[in-house]
Amino acid sequence: MFHQHSAPAAAAGDLLDAYRPGDAFLAAPSGAILGQGTVATAQRLEDVGDLLARGTADSPAGPVAIGAIPFDTASPGRLVVPATVRTAPPLAECGLSGRVQRPLPGPWDRLPVPEPAEHAAGVERVRTLLARGAGDHGPAKIVLARSLRLRGPGPVDVGRLLGNLAWRDPGAYTFAADLPAAASAPRTLVGASPELLVAKRGGRAFSNPLAGSAPRSADPDQDRFSAAELLRSAKDRHEHAVVVEAVTEALRPYCRTLEVPEPELARTPTLWHLSTSVTGELRDPETPSPVLAAALHPTPAVCGTPTGAARAAIAETEPFDRGFYTGAVGYTDARGDGEWIVSIRCADVAGDTLGLFAGGGIVGDSDPDAELAETSAKLRTLLLALGVEPPDAGPQH
Numbered sequence: 495m496f497h498q499h500s501a502p503a504a505a506a507g508d509l510l511d512a513y514r515p516g517d518a519f520l521a522a523p524s525g526a527i528l529g530q531g532t533v534a535t536a537q538r539l540e541d542v543g544d545l546l547a548r549g550t551a552d553s554p555a556g557p558v559a560i561g562a563i564p565f566d567t568a569s570p571g572r573l574v575v576p577a578t579v580r581t582a583p584p585l586a587e588c589g590l591s592g593r594v595q596r597p598l599p600g601p602w603d604r605l606p607v608p609e610p611a612e613h614a615a616g617v618e619r620v621r622t623l624l625a626r627g628a629g630d631h632g633p634a635k636i637v638l639a640r641s642l643r644l645r646g647p648g649p650v651d652v653g654r655l656l657g658n659l660a661w662r663d664p665g666a667y668t669f670a671a672d673l674p675a676a677a678s679a680p681r682t683l684v685g686a687s688p689e690l691l692v693a694k695r696g697g698r699a700f701s702n703p704l705a706g707s708a709p710r711s712a713d714p715d716q717d718r719f720s721a722a723e724l725l726r727s728a729k730d731r732h733e734h735a736v737v738v739e740a741v742t743e744a745l746r747p748y749c750r751t752l753e754v755p756e757p758e759l760a761r762t763p764t765l766w767h768l769s770t771s772v773t774g775e776l777r778d779p780e781t782p783s784p785v786l787a788a789a790l791h792p793t794p795a796v797c798g799t800p801t802g803a804a805r806a807a808i809a810e811t812e813p814f815d816r817g818f819y820t821g822a823v824g825y826t827d828a829r830g831d832g833e834w835i836v837s838i839r840c841a842d843v844a845g846d847t848l849g850l851f852a853g854g855g856i857v858g859d860s861d862p863d864a865e866l867a868e869t870s871a872k873l874r875t876l877l878l879a880l881g882v883e884p885p886d887a888g889p890q891h
């Protein structure tokens with residue numbers, strides 16, 4: 495039996511200031527939450543409901559669990575019931591504009607894994623696999639990722655990095671989640687994702703699959719052109735449709751109705767994406783958000799389709815373990831209301847090192863050079879927030 499203290503905060507900026515390594519922070523367009531201290535933990539989404547039922551809280555919604563699950567559903571996650579939970583209105587309402595970005599001190603050693611040319615060769619290999627499997631229950635889409643390892647002159651200041659990410663894009667899902675440490679050093683997943691895996695509020699479920707991307711440009715005409723091209727691109731619309739179909743099929747057993755509008759454009763400071771906002775009315779309004787997240791994860795936005803074949807191709811092709819990249823980060827209360835975010839545009843931080851990751855969906859007509867450019871733009875979310883790359887004159891929002 496445990497008890498969780500809850501308190502409102504005036505502004506999400508206060509929660510950012512209060513964040514310390516080991517805490518859990520998530521800022522979403524619906525509001526921000528900070529968890530501090532630990533009274534209970536679980537390793538799997540499926541166990542969170544029972545865990546929360548064993549405690550009480552100051553809040554009428556009961557205790558809250560916050561945390562992360564990895565890409566590989568067979569590996570343990572870290573889901574924490576914090577001793578204290580503080581909530582605040584969304585970051586975008588709290589006026590972070592009075593602050594400045596505080597670059598993290600360098601110099602930084604960079605190690606791409608694999609080398610960019612090797613990633614491009616991997617895209618070619620995956621295209622061959624896709625061609626071979628076409629029409630034969632083989633994979634139809636595979637998300638291939640690459641990694642960039644950075645080592646700085648001292649322990650990475652995760653709080654500062656989190657503040658910079660929030661400042662750069664207050665509309666993103668900005669998060670820091672404590673991870674199971676490999677050695678004695680604390681480990682944190684920190685990032686600013688544009689993608690909602692699933693949210694559940696009362697009797698409704700929401701998902702916002704993204705897939706199909708184009709790098710933004712500093713030239714406004716070129717930027718508008720890239721966005722319009724993306725919206726028209728048959729290749730990107732196919733890549734996107736595969737994800738929307740999988741998301742609606744995974745939600746359908748839980749929903750009485752599902753609204754699936756046409757894709758539209760969504761933007762981050764570095765990329766355009768095709769985006770579909772799916773809304774469902776739940777058959778059972780008490781279906782908990784972790785159950786929905788477990789049913790959806792991993793979507794073809796991060797893995798591919800069919801899931802098993804895509805997962806096998808990823809394991810064969812990517813020369814690193816994804817860990818918590820392309821997993822999910824989120825929270826739920828004891829009533830099951832909560833939000834789970836696709837953990838992309840993030841870094842796995844331990845001591846003086848960061849593992850950055852970026853991937854892209856590969857279909858039959860993907861171009862290896864375009865995939866390199868796209869993953870470079872995705873890596874820039876973290877590189878800009880670190881101050882490793884100077885802020886450019888390009889679009890910021």
Ligand SMILES: C=C(O[C@H]1C=CC=C(C(=O)O)[C@@H]1O)C(=O)O
Binds near residue numbers: 637705838851
């Ligand atoms: C896998 C990532 O992005 C996914 C989300 C949006 C667009 C994507 C794409 O166009 O390929 C990816 O599916 C990543 O950022 O590492």
